[in-house]
Amino acid sequence: MKLYDYELSGNCYKVRLFLSILDLSFDTQTVDFYPGREHKSEALLRLNPLGQLPIFEDADKVLCGSDVILSHLAANYDKSGLWYSPKQRLDIDKWIRFADEITATASAARLHDTFFYDLDIATARAGAERLFRNLDEHLWFSEQRGYDWLVPTRVPTLADITCFPYVALSEEGGISRADYPAIRRWCDRIKRIHGFIPMPGIFSTSKAA
Amino acid sequence: MTQYCDDPVILNQWHPLSSFDEIVVGQMHSTVLLGCSISYQLTAQGSLSVWLCRDVNFSLPLKRAYGFLWTSLGTPPDEIFAVGELDETDRQNVATGVFGVNVSFGRAIENFLDMGHFPFVHTGILGEEPHTEVKEYDVDVSESRDEIMATRCRFYQPQASLASEGGADVDYVFRVPHINCALLYKSSPGYEAEGRMDVIYMFLQPMGPEWTRAHTGMCVIDSKNSYQGIRYFQQVIFGQDKSILENQFPKRLPLDSRAETPIRADKSAIAYRRWLTKKGLTYGVIPAI
């Protein structure tokens, strides 16, 4: 298995994180996303015509996009069958779509502040705050009902993996999480999943009691 | 958009705007320096110009140095600080990326000079517990060259080089020849006997008093290996530091000795703060009482 990866990309991190949790070995090809724009090179465009990362090769399959890669890994390598179980699939998919909205807002704000992308920062931030209010409310009530994760299950699912990175990186786009204590507690819980790995901008936390 | 700058100490300096790698020929680029919107362009004929956005006729002084375009909003000195290594012909000068960080340039410089955070922020790369000790090092503020040097710095690195099995102490030299520029010198792999060093640098563009654009790069001898690996590594290091820097308060560097608690490992930071106070800098800092 081979991952075409950029260390600072939250979408690539989703795949790296899940691979670590599933304890799978794989090769990494680091792509000079910036400033080299290697993802737009001929070689990589042949693998992914959209010119985006992450790209994942497994045997003869070439998979593009974090959502696709994650569901492939869950379908083929998740011994527990609980990361993307058929029973929870509709609910998990709803959150995967929510994660896309987070990418469109919080990740965009981060691209603007860190990488100087030219976009409407006020709209991006306001959009992220609306989503975070929603997410905080959902997590708060989940806690009240005795659940630690986005989907009402005893264990985390792909819903949590997909929503986590750009939420945890939101401050790089000027979006503070001080108003969202339930989100902050959820982030700690994700950091305690066995096999959790950090990325630049997301640090490990202390061990659970 | 940001506060107006009226501090002559920083106005009368050269500041970096962009690496030439990132300037698209024929296209007008804009950025912000010390609260002012600035535009610059490189024509197909090779003519370079920099001007204030609000008035295309108000052109600014410009300089090309070390692969970057520099400008000034005041009366800068004739020359930019010298970096001998960057003139050597058998080297590659690689721009490793420009990043925004929401903090003053002074905080970013201090972070660049600091080793104590290596095991905690750059875990497994530049440092690792339990090897957390910052051994005594030397700091010299040169009046004649107007710069700060920290020498005899060493810190335990988990994988000192691609060849080595375990970790070892790595020697560093730090140099601050400009209010918002810093350089780090490390032994160049394969050239230790000759004493030749690789240079890692950070040229900061102060966009606002609490907002910085960091131009990073390195000047290395080894031309056989692809520099992409080193560039990647630089970006990871910067990404790890960014989230710490953006959580520091106050965002402006406090120059008063009673603002924060120094330890012996902070000698270079203390020297930097005193140096800025001596210059009378007020922009991006909280002056000493």
Added chain:
Amino acid sequence: MASFQQFDVEYEMKVDLSQWHPIASSSDLPLRHVYQGQLWGRELAVWRADDGHINVWENRCLHRGVRLSIGLNEGSELRCLYHGWRYANRTAGCTYIPAHPADAPARTICNNTYQCVEAHGLVWSAIAPESSFEGQDVLEGLEPLALRPIPIAAPLHLVQKLAPDYPFGTLTHRDDTSLTLQYGQAKLQLFLQPVDAGKTIMRGLLVPPPVDSVAALLHHNATMTALRDEIELAATRLDPPTAIDVKFAPVAKGLARMPDIDNAGPEVELRAKVARKWQVAEQVMAFRLEALSGQFPTFQPGAHIDVNLPNGMSRQYSLTNGPGETDHYTIGVKHDIASRGGSTCLHDDVQEGDVLAISAPHNNFPLRRDAVKTILIAGGIGITPLLSMAKTLKAQELPFELHIFAQSKDDLAFPNILHNLGASTIPHTGLTPQATCDVIAGVLANYTPAQHVYICGPGAMLAATRELATKAAWPDEAVHFEYFKNTHKIEYNTTFEIALSRSALTLQVPAGKTILQVLRDNGIEAPSSCEQGACGTCLMTVIEGEPDHQDVYLSTTERAANQKIITCVSRSKSNRLVLDI
């Protein structure tokens, strides 16, 4: 609403720092988490230690100003993310600075703290309270249901004006920061927490707690959210408020200088109550001391305190406390029949409830936490400082071995603690001196760099162990020891001169007087503790001259270097010593 017209008028934010406000729900503080709070523009790092105590600290590490809310709550200590500095539960004192593992941080490195009370399912604090917290009478004795808190992007005065519109029964009470609404038997209290100039958090408590709590939580969440939206809309019609001016307090003068390695003694005499006295081994009594008022100062593993005994004597005892056990000091005292009477006094005369005068902790036997492996070797009652070290190493999951040498199993002190330390604790009982040496030689056999050994016990055992360590190629800096007693005969019969470089003073030290005594006779403040050359408190730096070392504190290397002197017993070989004071 007609009241919108009023909001064009300029409003000056009235800031009352003395008031108590709720800043979090109890459920916002699970274990091993740090909550980010804010009150009147001041950011707070709020964390619950494993012992249940809630800490409310200024959200800023005093080293380089990094937020403590991104730090790591390790249960008994909070660790800053930037350089790994560790701060103790309750005291907020720094217990370890990884960049300088051999030094004990100055006790005055202490983050700023705020008072805190947990009541009615909420956590309350005040920036500058003038009186102690008073619970809400109306909630006395009841377990209210804490509603989901709602942050509102609007200034306090606007929320104060519009909150009474909350659709729930009738308004029965109202003040600056709360209102009470009554609907039949149910009472809703809404508290308004002023976060900063443009933000307020509304926190609700419902009594009695309804049967279907989730339904009530959902209902009020929806209603408060609707009210929030209205208030935020009204806020957009106001001018943006001026931020509350918050100044960071300067650090203590002594901390602003580049520090030397500092081992200064205490300046404050503390009063401690003997909360508990119990037997922990044959001839060993343990004493749990608690502060009569306020908080005991921070200690580090290896620290000891001076205890003034009712019979007029003063004795030193090591603390056995582990990290974060900051609400008491526990010491172990072996009854030594041959002693001058100190241990007899503690065993026979001192009872639970008695009040003793004690010193703040001296940290002259600091623990490095950067070793690849730490070996602790205890002889008899020498176990006490090593227990503190072992607990610390265990809490941080750092590799260690604790070897305890005692006459019999009944002589192993603090058996409960030893049991909890688990497999890392290896007792050796009933061994002859030779057998003890053989075991120790085995323990020290495989020295590798970055291992450290700490030894505490009877003088003969310490001397033998140090010799064995040297034979096994342990470098001097890796061998740390503490003598409880100095059994060498001190020679007082020389005369010499001391020059004090910073005070420009020259003094004569006659036969029969120590350097320490002469300094004090001349009005120079010099800290001390054991006054027999064992503990290191009276250590001073020598600039010139050749000291005559009579102490048992300095290492072989330090004695050879002649740059330090233990002033309570040591003298001079040269005619003159120049001291750096």
